[in-house]
Amino acid sequence: MLIRKPTDIASSEITSESIYQQRRRFLGQSTALIAGAGLGLHAPLSSAGLQADDEITPERIVTQYNNFYEFGTDKSDPYANAGALTTDPWTVAVSGEAKKTGEFAFEDIVKGLTPEERIYRFRCVEAWSMVVPWMGIPLKDILQQFEPTGDAKYVVFKTLYRPEEMVGQRSFFSSIDWPYVEGLRMDEAYHPLSIMAVGLYGKELPNQNGAPWRLMVPWKYGFKSIKSIVSIHFSKRQPINTWQALAAHEYGFYANVNPAVDHPRWSQASERRLPSSIFDPNRRPTLPFNGYAEEVAELYRGMDLRKFY
Amino acid sequence: MKWASLPTARGRKTILWIVLSMPLLWLAVLVIQELRLPNSGLGPEPTEALLHYLGEWSLISLLLAFSVSPLRRRLNWAWLGQQRRLIGLFAFAYVCLHVLVYAGLYAQFQLAELLDDFVHRPYITAGIGAFVALSLMALTSTRGWRRRLKDNWRRLHRLIYVASFLAIVHLLWLRKDPGVGEAIYLLIFVVLVVERMFSLWQRRPSI
Numbered sequence: 001m002l003i004r005k006p007t008d009i010a011s012s013e014i015t016s017e018s019i020y021q022q023r024r025r026f027l028g029q030s031t032a033l034i035a036g037a038g039l040g041l042h043a044p045l046s047s048a049g050l051q052a053d054d055e056i057t058p059e060r061i062v063t064q065y066n067n068f069y070e071f072g073t074d075k076s077d078p079y080a081n082a083g084a085l086t087t088d089p090w091t092v093a094v095s096g097e098a099k100k101t102g103e104f105a106f107e108d109i110v111k112g113l114t115p116e117e118r119i120y121r122f123r124c125v126e127a128w129s130m131v132v133p134w135m136g137i138p139l140k141d142i143l144q145q146f147e148p149t150g151d152a153k154y155v156v157f158k159t160l161y162r163p164e165e166m167v168g169q170r171s172f173f174s175s176i177d178w179p180y181v182e183g184l185r186m187d188e189a190y191h192p193l194s195i196m197a198v199g200l201y202g203k204e205l206p207n208q209n210g211a212p213w214r215l216m217v218p219w220k221y222g223f224k225s226i227k228s229i230v231s232i233h234f235s236k237r238q239p240i241n242t243w244q245a246l247a248a249h250e251y252g253f254y255a256n257v258n259p260a261v262d263h264p265r266w267s268q269a270s271e272r273r274l275p276s277s278i279f280d281p282n283r284r285p286t287l288p289f290n291g292y293a294e295e296v297a298e299l300y301r302g303m304d305l306r307k308f309y
Numbered sequence: 310m311k312w313a314s315l316p317t318a319r320g321r322k323t324i325l326w327i328v329l330s331m332p333l334l335w336l337a338v339l340v341i342q343e344l345r346l347p348n349s350g351l352g353p354e355p356t357e358a359l360l361h362y363l364g365e366w367s368l369i370s371l372l373l374a375f376s377v378s379p380l381r382r383r384l385n386w387a388w389l390g391q392q393r394r395l396i397g398l399f400a401f402a403y404v405c406l407h408v409l410v411y412a413g414l415y416a417q418f419q420l421a422e423l424l425d426d427f428v429h430r431p432y433i434t435a436g437i438g439a440f441v442a443l444s445l446m447a448l449t450s451t452r453g454w455r456r457r458l459k460d461n462w463r464r465l466h467r468l469i470y471v472a473s474f475l476a477i478v479h480l481l482w483l484r485k486d487p488g489v490g491e492a493i494y495l496l497i498f499v500v501l502v503v504e505r506m507f508s509l510w511q512r513r514p515s516i
Contacts, residue, residue, distance in 0.1 A: 061348070061353040064353075065352065065353045065354075069486060072488075073484075073485075073486060073488045076352070126485075128354060128357075171488060171489070172489075173487060173488050173489050173491075173492050174486055174488065175486060175487075176486060243485075246486070262429070264430075264431075265430055265431070265432060265482065265483070266430060267422070267425065267426075272354065272356075272357070274353045274354060275347065275348045275353045275354070276353070276354055276355060276356060277347050277348075277355060278340065278343050278344065278347075278351065278355040278356060278359065278414070279356075279414060280356075281354070281356045281357070281414065281415055281417070283417070
């Protein structure tokens with residue numbers, strides 16, 4: 001069975017790698033757990049939304065073909081430049097409409113929480129897509145630790161701003177106003193499919209994929225899934241996310257994958273599944289909510305998705 | 310540099326041929342690599358990589374053709390003027406390959422989709438505009454056409470302004486967040502246009 005494959009990879013990789021750091025142990029334990037579970041039944045969430053012909057994208061491509069403008073605008077730049085990033089120690093500032101706010105060490109936030117394997121379809125707004133075996137913690141479990149109040153309607157995340165380690169932030173020509181900002185409505189954030197990914201292919205999350213942790217919301221375009229997060233803010237108001245600030249007619253707040261609403265510069269009706277070959281871009285139709293309509297369409301009932309794109 | 314010491318016009322032409330073919334030779338190496346082992350030479354999205362590679366060299370060779378007059382004027386490189394057609398035709402060849410890869414490999418000759426792109430994607434409309442302008446110039450680049458069109462030939466070949474400008478617009482509109490590469494191309498284009506205006510001003514009839 002196709003879906004089980006990465007779990008096998010994960011278990012073998014982990015036994016050899018889980019020895020050194022605390023963070024690695026944290027991952028290792030959980031992966032062993034998942035690997036055990038893999039022998040029996042999968043939790044339905046681990047493969048929700050996967051289609052029969054979905055094949056997991058090779059690790060080399062998942063980790064070497066990225067959009068992470070903090071490290072450059074070419075898709076090969078993050079792999080080349082993200083090595084400069086220090087992810088230990090990693091502090092996260094929590095603020096806004098919550099009872100527990102302040103500065104927290106990343107380790108303390110994830111302590112006691114078990115990452116689960118989630119094989120998600122990943123659809124970039126540029127119309128390419130992958131299938132990625134993440135290791136992640138349900139976002140709800142993380143956010144609830146801070147006891148958000150009833151006034152918290154949105155959660156806003158920020159990426160690290162550290163130009164001395166992030167070469168793209170030093171770019172004179174970029175029109176992005178760093179740091180990168182993204183946000184979700186609280187009900188989106190609490191949806192069981194929303195996770196904070198801490199690993200990939202059963203290993204610690206590589207820097208170029210957003211170490212030490214990044215958001216992963218599989219029914220939205222990839223740019224929503226903000227990387228290397230250092231700030232969590234509970235807000236009353238809907239935030240203006242980075243790409244919306246840059247070109248509001250092209251990128252909205254919701255950014256739900258929707259084949260019926262084209263990006264002004266390219267069609268969203270189909271996608272190019274990676275890897276492709278030279279004579280075949282491996283196109284396939286794009287599905288509403290990236291194939292997760294059954295799970296998430298309810299969140300947007302009654303909303304005009306052409307208006308709230 | 311003593312360019313005059315280069316043997317003959319023929320020799321210079323050969324050198325220019327080799328230089329302008331280099332990107333294509335390198336591409337051939339990448340494609341062969343790619344055919345032997347998928348995703349090795351051109352990466353995870355070979356069609357996309359091929360498209361961008363050809364697009365980039367289209368623009369570079371186009372800007373090179375656009376630089377011929379200023380270089381000839383400022384550096385007294387009369388020989389370069391004689392090779393302008395060669396450079397222009399090379400630019401046209403790169404653009405043809407670029408368009409062919411886009412229509413054939415990328416869009417798989419899906420006519421409805423191509424038409425939709427022409428109409429609804431401004432960056433593609435701009436790209437098509439540049440392609441049409443270049444095609445007109447390439448078609449009329451022969452001696453026969455030059456003779457037949459007389460003065461109109463010079464006017465027609467001012468389409469190089471349109472083609473270069475649209476090619477840069479095509480690139481700028483395509484990028485989500487233009488970077489240093491785009492800025493350099495734009496700067497070169499602006500410098501070349503300013504040089505022409507300056508040279509016109511220098512040659513103005515004195516009253």
